[in-house]
Amino acid sequence: MVKSSVPLVALLAVSTASAGALHGIQPGDINRGGQACDDFFDYANGAWRQQNPIPDYMDRWSRRWQSGEVNKERVRDILTELSARNDWPKGSAGQLAGDFYAACMDESRIDALGVEPLRPWLDEIGAIGDRDGLQREIGKLHAAGIAVPFVVFAGEDLREPSKTIAHLYAGGLGLPDRDYYFKTEPRFVEARAKYLLHVAKMFELAGAPGEQAQRDAQTVFEFEQRLAEASLDNVQLRDPKLQDNPTGFDDLAKLAPNFDWSGYFDAAQMPRAAVNVTQPKFLQQFDRELAKTPLPQWQAYLRWQLLHAAADSLSTPFVEENFAFNGKFLTGTTQIKPRWKRCAELTDNQLGEALGQKYAEKYFPPQAKARMQEMVKNILAAMDDTIRELDWMDDATKQKALEKRSTFVAKLGYPDKFKTYDGVAVSRDSAWNNVVAASRWNVADNRSQVGKPTDRSRWGMTPPTSNAYYNPLQNEIVFPAGILQPPAFDVDATDAVNYGAIGVVIGHEISHGFDDQGAQFDAQGRLKNWWTPADGRQFAAKGQCVVDQFEGYFIEPGVHHNGKLVLGESIGDLAGAKIAYRAYLKSREGKGPEPTLDGFTPQQQFFIAWGQFRGDETRMETQRTMIQGDPHPVAKYRVNGPLSNLPAFQQAFQCKAGDAMVRAEAKRCEVW
Missing domain, CATH: 3.40.390.10 (Collagenase (Catalytic Domain))
Structure with a gap:
């Protein structure tokens, strides 16, 4: 992982007699x-x-990748058809996918709103007054799919995969992986310098004065660097034995005693049961940060992770700055994808089975x-x-x-069975609010599997x-x-x-x-x-x-x-x-x-x-x-x-x- 569209018409078994009519390679x-x-x-x-x-707008190209882009045209055509109607039953696949796409495509409204869709979030982070408030805010961000700095995800028990348990994963880094924070080759030194400028620019776009934005960017980098130092590298992450660390619920307090695990799991509506801690050293570092790092530094880090997650759903200056670092610098692409492609990808990412049901009906007989x-x-x-x-x-x-x-x-x-997205509230008013609504549903849907027999139909x-x-x-x-x-x-x-x-x-x-x-x-x-x-x-x-x-x-x-x-x-x-x-x-x-x-x-x-x-x-x-x-x-x-x-x-x-x-x-x- 990793990591593609002509309609698929009826595919019939090829007989020897008809083989001569078939084409070979290109x-x-x-x-x-x-x-x-x-x-x-x-x-x-x-x-x-x-x-x-x-x-x-692409970082690689071949007939395969070309086909993938054509496939997005098919997705766009489906979404355009869905979004052209306003009479879909509320909560139906057509209403959810159609309104999600329409809100994403309303660039003028998104630009007019600027950073305002994030204002309640930023204000809430700014109002954190103590460690208890910090922990509650971490839980709220997790519920919206923002890993700060860890994430809990439901998955099969590595030792008994017929059961689904909670896995605690390391996260919360803004650079591609932990080695970007330490390697001394020129390309990594350059990446760190550009990352600092990028984070500062995003803070400025959100309203921070220039000097404050630069200080906060340095704070964020140093915070993430400490987390990275406690993380497994990319080769270690390929070893499942290193990430098999079943931990009794009460034993979580031994790894991270400063975090209220009971309150977190109760708020997440997950049972207080054994958890697989994939990176114990990382969790211990998180606990040290919780105990020792001043609240203003935590607030800068949380603001950055929120901006990082939301950038592509905000106004054009945020989108362009996000692309300048993650697109131009890291991948070499020189032009951002057309909005319709980005919106098609986002709809697929957030409501993929509502959209996918329509896609399968049309293109996979x-x-x-x-x-x-x-x-x-x-x-x-x-x-x-x-x-x-x-x-x-x-x-x-x-x-x-x-x-x-x-x-x-x-x-x-x-x-065989599509998700129904029951309870997701999607409208045409705010692209970011739709992303949050869908993310919350997807997180809750995943969490709902903890403690149950593994659902192999997923x-x-x-x-x-x-x-x-x-x-x-x-x-x-x-x-x-x-x-x-x-x-x-x-x-x-x-x-x-x-x-x-x-x-x-x-x-x-x-x-x-x-x-x-x-x-x-x-x-x-x-x-x-x-x-x-x-x-x-x-x-x-x-x-x-x-x-x-x-x-x-x-x-x-x-x-x-x-x-x-x-x-x-x-x-x-x-x-x-x-x-x-x-x-x-x-x-x-x-x-x-x-x-x-x-x-x-x-x-x-x-x-x-x-x-x-x-x-x-x-x-x-x-x-x-x-x-x-x-x-x-x-x-x-x-x-x-x-x-x-x-x-x-x-x-x-x-x-x-x-x-x-x-x-x-x-x-x-x-x-x-």
Whole structure:
């Protein structure tokens, strides 16, 4: 995570007889001057990138990202239709999504209001007179989804995922992650300097005099720096064992005795039960801040976090200043997205299942689900075959791996049961008030699950989302309708293309169940070792091969990938490509091979489809941010990295030993 639109018409199973009418890869996207065995990323999609520069408002671009932006046009069309009516029943999906979008689009009203929608909040923070008032204010901000500086979120119990408990997470930082507060390389020093200016400017826009704004910005930075010092880094955050710290409710007082946990949980309407404290050291630092930090410093920090959360729902000066730091500086984008796109994204984020119900009705027919189910079935079977044939795993561990694979659940398109958002009050009067109303509902909805059996019907993404995920605690792979469209999934494409694009994504998500994180969870989703000691050591050694490979991938002199950070995603890409290719070949048994199209064999089409799907052009500023904190490698190495390990790729393009896309046998990585 991480991280896409032509309507999906009826998708029918492709017969051998009709295969000749289907299209293959996009031949015009190929860089004919490049060499597949030299740099496949450049070869597969280089011409498209050359002809399609990144739009000013985007930080990366490819047919996949282009498709995601077109998808937002579909969402906009739905929202425009909904917002054109004023007679929707109050509280209905149409009224909620339509009025939310309409208020967001009313830029003149938002600009006229300026910072006034926040005035009651800012006044309340300014009126805090003692530690009890500070704690109540923290609780109120949490209820609106603002993590200051921690957040309590309901989720599966890592040891017994059939139950839902409260998890306490670290939060409250304004820079991308903890290392931005400490690293000494010039880009981090520059980020800290620009961040101080950004925070001060936001305070000024909210009405603070210049000198006071600068002092408050320094206070905020020092406060966040102390929190960051007590936080896990990005690699540590990938280790579920480090974040498995079940704590009895009464024991919370031992970690943070200065906080009124009973009052907090009662106000949040959560049972006083055991909590998983994901970062005990952070919570202890929070307690020290609670006891020792003067109230005016806390007030400056709370004001900043409120402004940070609300900026994009306020008037144009706030939006532009927020973009100047988080957009221009951190990602390299030079132009803010059009308001309609931002409003479509915000509506999806806050009321995604009200909007998603309309989206699914229009763009994801039952036939699409059936075709995806067939592909998922084939790729799961290919994973079974791969596990059975492993020569480095003993029978006892294989049996456990196969047992885990057998319990996989695939969710496709949209939930069977949509959220109703009962009680959310949305109007056309205030965009910020609508955000607060929806956020409060979403927080309360999440909190309502604490102490209950886990509801496996819930989704972690909305139907229009162009992404996919694996949840190890429920052992489920999830593909929203938004990703099930060209170039990922196309009814008019050959099987080779579909297996090479969405098929590798399916394989990738399946493989997450067996990457360095997922492999720590058993068939029931419990954080529990199921490996023999010898097989565990073999698995770690195979993972280390991937770590070493990606440590050698540089985006610019002196800046390379962190192999441990990208290990899980890179295992997913490597295994995903392997098992999707295997599933593709198996799917053709009894049907005969697909035809050569545009001079490319079916095997070549499979791999080119992956290169074209994943072939993003990415701004250097975004690459630097990704290298620091994103568990996904940059696009070039998501293409070249896994394929350079695969004999099937080398055979398809007749690559030879010594070619850049052929890793030496001694360095070749294979995990699954």
